[in-house]
Amino acid sequence: MKLIKPAHIRGNKVMKKLSTFILLIAGIACGAPPVMAETAASATGHANKKSASKKVAAAHKHEAQEIDEKEPDTSGLQPIAFNCELGNKITIYSRTNDDQQIALHWNKHTHLMTRVGTTTGAQRFENAQSGLVWIGIPAKGMLLDSKHGRQLANECRNADQAAQKVAEKS
Known part of the structure; x- marks a missing residue:
């Protein structure tokens, strides 16, 4: 029923x-x-x-x-070492024919970073997952934490930039 x-x-x-x-x-x-x-x-x-x-x-x-x-594979990429203030060290791995992505090694981790366009001509790479932002200008580079709004490393220079700074002081 x-x-x-x-x-x-x-x-x-x-x-x-x-x-x-x-x-x-x-x-x-x-x-x-x-x-x-x-x-x-x-x-x-x-x-x-x-x-x-x-x-x-x-x-x-x-x-x-x-x-x-997962950390990106850096084999076959060209490394560029940067020495920063306060003893921080950063290594950037890149391909000569690809200026849209880099792998940035900092604080025992490697992060894949993607280029973001700028109006100033500075090189800006971001990883949205980690919140890391790398900004490179001809004189130096800096690493920022966009999630917490702070600098992680500043006055980062590779060997060529460090030599140029020493030459400017002389």
């Missing part, structure tokens, strides 16, 4: 779905953050589906981070 729910009970489910949809659309139109959509979804019982999809998305993001965190 099949039980049929009264129309007013079936209608409540439809109304909840409709109100959730309206809240979601209104939130998007107003520029509300996605949290509002999650709250509306949990009110209708769809939270389990959402949380399962969030777990899958988080697992994929974690896998992508593991790939990003």
